[in-house]
Amino acid sequence: MTKLWPSKDPEEIITVTFDFTDDLNGAAITGGSAVTSVSVAEGADQDYAQTKNGAEEIQGAKVLQSVKLGLNGVNYRWQGKINTSDGRTLVLAAILPVREA
Secondary structure (H helix, E strand, O other), X not given: OOEEOOXXXXXXXXXXXXXXXXXXXXXXXXXXOOEEEEEEEEXXXXXXXXXXXXXXXXXXXXXXXXXXXXXXXXXXXXXXEEEEOOOOEEEEEEEEEEOOO
């Protein structure tokens, strides 16, 4: 299921969070395995990859990603993927609407 995050203004720089707490079941995120990606879910933005602001950061059971820019009226689909210490690969996804304040 794809979650819907609150909208951000194109001028804001925010941090989005992928929370794997409920899915880890005692396992841990293997170091360096977190990957986030972005695509356009609705609207048009040829430069959508520019919304990713730096590298992912692992904090316990969460993966954090800084997000910048974006075009007003576009919905971006963000995906976070991790590998776990018990050999699983887990994926979470969310839609981030960009709307002018």
